[in-house]
Amino acid sequence: MNIQFKKGVLEICVLAVLAQKDCYGYELVNEISKRIDISEGTIYPLLRRLKDEGYVTTYLQESGEGPPRKYYRLTESGRKEEHELKDEWMRFASAVNALLVGKNDAAE
Amino acid sequence: MNIQFKKGVLEICVLAVLAQKDCYGYELVNEISKRIDISEGTIYPLLRRLKDEGYVTTYLQESGEGPPRKYYRLTESGRKEEHELKDEWMRFASAVNALLVGKNDAAE
């Protein structure tokens, strides 16, 4: 899978999954991996950034099958960001598709 | 416009435009800019890379209104790459859309 395609997109994917339910990091890797390859070395720095930017808060929870899980929950700001990024992605993907299909006239 | 989204995508855009007609660098910037912001500092290194990788060949042509233009033409290898990258992009975009919409079950 083309690594470069993922730049910036994984952030929306994480926000989109968190918009549906709180998740811990390892769980996010598994959820997103159903559709897109993602590794742990990617998710943890990303989650730290999202927290630093105020888009998520965290809380710990015992699991019984391993070390405690750190759950991530979207803040209001995070929900807003999720909407904006989703819109931006949709617009971007449409623009790319138009270019790939050969509709080079921006008027259309 | 989100810079990160473009990573890797501009390469397909350039190949897709070149699949329709030979272009010179400045022209490619204008064509692609109708849909997606792109700057000259991005296109020239990208074109050099495509040439180094054997996806395009170049030829010079006088213009009458400025310095000579360096046209880029797709090679067979470039056409093949264009198809493969396009397929890969389509698959990737579908995967992202599915995640954003919340269809987290990969079976569907």
Next chain:
DNA sequence: GTAGGTATCTTGTAATGCAAGATACTGTGT
């Protein structure tokens, strides 16, 4: 001659994903 549009190219910086590894808890098998 100087300003602006056309055209190419280089340098340094920023952002992000990944491989690889470190750490640690739990349960299973030997």
Next chain:
DNA sequence: ACACAGTATCTTGCATTACAAGATACCTAC
């Protein structure tokens, strides 16, 4: 007791790519 696999978190260093800013140069018009 011991080793191993699965669960779970985190860090470091590297590779890739886009961009701003600038250098260069040609042509036309004022």
